[in-house]
Amino acid sequence: MMGFKRGVPVAGVRADRASWSPSWAIQASAVGHLGVVAALLARPEIWPEALTVLGANHACLTLAGLWPRSRILGPNWTRLPKGNGMENRVAITFDDGPDPAVTPAVLDLLDAYRVKASFFCVGSKAVEHPEICAEIARRGHAVENHSFHHRHTFSLLGPRSLARELRTAQQVLAALGGTPPRFFRAPAGLRNPLLDPVLARLGLILVSWTRRGFDTRRQDARAVAASLLRGVRGGDILLLHDGNAARTRGGRAVVLEALPRVLDGVIRNGLRPVTLRSALP
Numbered sequence: 001m002m003g004f005k006r007g008v009p010v011a012g013v014r015a016d017r018a019s020w021s022p023s024w025a026i027q028a029s030a031v032g033h034l035g036v037v038a039a040l041l042a043r044p045e046i047w048p049e050a051l052t053v054l055g056a057n058h059a060c061l062t063l064a065g066l067w068p069r070s071r072i073l074g075p076n077w078t079r080l081p082k083g084n085g086m087e088n089r090v091a092i093t094f095d096d097g098p099d100p101a102v103t104p105a106v107l108d109l110l111d112a113y114r115v116k117a118s119f120f121c122v123g124s125k126a127v128e129h130p131e132i133c134a135e136i137a138r139r140g141h142a143v144e145n146h147s148f149h150h151r152h153t154f155s156l157l158g159p160r161s162l163a164r165e166l167r168t169a170q171q172v173l174a175a176l177g178g179t180p181p182r183f184f185r186a187p188a189g190l191r192n193p194l195l196d197p198v199l200a201r202l203g204l205i206l207v208s209w210t211r212r213g214f215d216t217r218r219q220d221a222r223a224v225a226a227s228l229l230r231g232v233r234g235g236d237i238l239l240l241h242d243g244n245a246a247r248t249r250g251g252r253a254v255v256l257e258a259l260p261r262v263l264d265g266v267i268r269n270g271l272r273p274v275t276l277r278s279a280l281p
Contacts, residue, residue: 019200020196020197020200020201022074022196023071023072023073023074023196025060025061025064025072025073026061026073026074026193026196029057029061029193032053032054032057033054033057036050036053036054061073061192061193062192064193065155065190065191065192065193066155066190068186068188068189068190068208068209069189069208069209073191073192073193073195073196074195074196074199074206075196075205075206076206076207076208077183077205077206077207077208077237077276078208078209078210078237079210079235079236079237080234080235080236080237080276080279081279082235084279084280084281086234086235086274086278086279087234087235088234088270088271088272089234089235089271089272089273089274089278089279090232090234090235090236090237090238090266090271090272090273090274091117091118091236091237091238091273091274091275091276091278091279092110092115092117092118092238092240092262092263092266092273093117093118093119093120093144093185093207093209093237093238093239093240093276094106094117094118094119094120094240094241094242094243094255095120095146095185095239095240095241095242095243095244096120096122096125096146096150096216096241096242096243096244097119097121097122097125097132097241097242097243098119098121098125098126098129098132098133098136098242098243099125099129099132099242099243099244099245100129100132101253102242102243102245102253102255102256103119103129103132103136103242103243104132104135105253105256106242106255106256106259107135107136107139107141109256109259109260109263110139110141110259111139113260113263113267113273115263115272115273115274116140116141116142116273116274116275116278117141117142117273117275118141118142118144118183118275118276118277119136119141119142119143119144119242120144120145120146120183120184120185121133121136121143121144121145121146121169121173122146122147122148122149122150122169122243123145123146123147123148123149123168123169123172123173124148124149124150125150125243126143126169126172126173126176127172130176133173133176133177134176134177134178136177137176137177137178137179141275142177142181142182142183142275142276142277143173143176143177143179143181144173144181144182144183144184144185144207144276145166145169145170145173145181145183145184145185145204146169146184146185146187147165147166147169147184147186147187148164148165148166148168148169148172149165150187151165151187152187152188154186154187154188154190154191155186155190155191155192156192157192157194158194159194159197159198162194162195162198163198163201163202166184166198166199166202166204167202169181170202170204180203181204182203182204182205182276182277182280183204183205183206183207183276183277184199184202184204184205184206184207185206185207185208186206189208189209191206207237207276208237209237209238209239210235210236210237210238211227211228211230211231211232211236211238211239212227212228212238212239212240213225213227213228213238213239213240213258213262214227215240215241215245215246215254215255215258216241216244216245216246217246218246218254219246219247219248219249219254220248220254221248221254221257221258221261222258222261224240224254224255224258225258225261225262225265228240228258228262228265229261229262229265229266229269232265232266232269232271233269233271234271237276238262240255240258240259240262241255242255
């Protein structure tokens with residue numbers, strides 16, 4: 001499979017996102033670094049103060065990356081964009097799959113309610129279970145990018161490693177899902193300032209969520225659904241997990257008991273679940 005090289009779009013990579021433009025925080029950081037260098041050239045003896053300033057700057061950028069819903073480091077969908085008929089729509093999203101013990105049952109539940117969702121698939125898991133990934137797409141759902149390995153150290157990766165994680169997953173998921181993913185969700189929502197340029201090169205949009213149910217930890221389906229439905233309104237992006245799902249006391253994946261409650265609640269509030277792609281112009 002081919003990747004993305006020298007700005008040329010190739011298999012599995014979209015090139016319709018605008019070229020990368022650094023966020024205000026990145027621009028301010030760059031200006032600050034130049035200012036510190038200029039100050040040191042003029043007065044080398046202030047190097048302890050200069051290091052303190054640079055350390056504080058890097059700490060702020062690091063904290064921004066640990067805030068999943070932050071836009072400080074670049075664009076990030078926390079809600080569906082206004083307009084395009086999204087006022088009474090919500091996006092149901094699933095992370096960390098595909099999982100042969102859970103994902104097929106999730107697909108059956110979505111079919112029963114006749115709704116579509118977005119699945120943020122891990123590339124390595126898609127390689128292990130290609131038929132499930134293909135089935136997600138066949139049933140009309142969207143297959144999106146959740147990195148290739150889903151590393152816990154994702155937010156510590158450098159630009160080459162980030163590009164390799166996203167590009168490899170993009171190629172695999174495009175082949176299995178039939179179309180290239182349009183969106184990316186970082187593992188656990190954590191990232192660093194080096195991610196946004198990689199997303200721009202691959203034509204991906206970063207997505208986090210409006211609300212989540214913590215269904216990888218909670219065993220109570222009622223509590224999971226309550227967290228997702230509390231104050232739910234049009235434009236919300238809801239996060240569930242078909243991979244790494246917690247189990248109820250009876251041993252069943254929590255998402256399978258929480259999802260019908262969530263869908264019932266969403267519909268009861270006059271809302272309609274859609275894929276994230278439905279919100280694109």
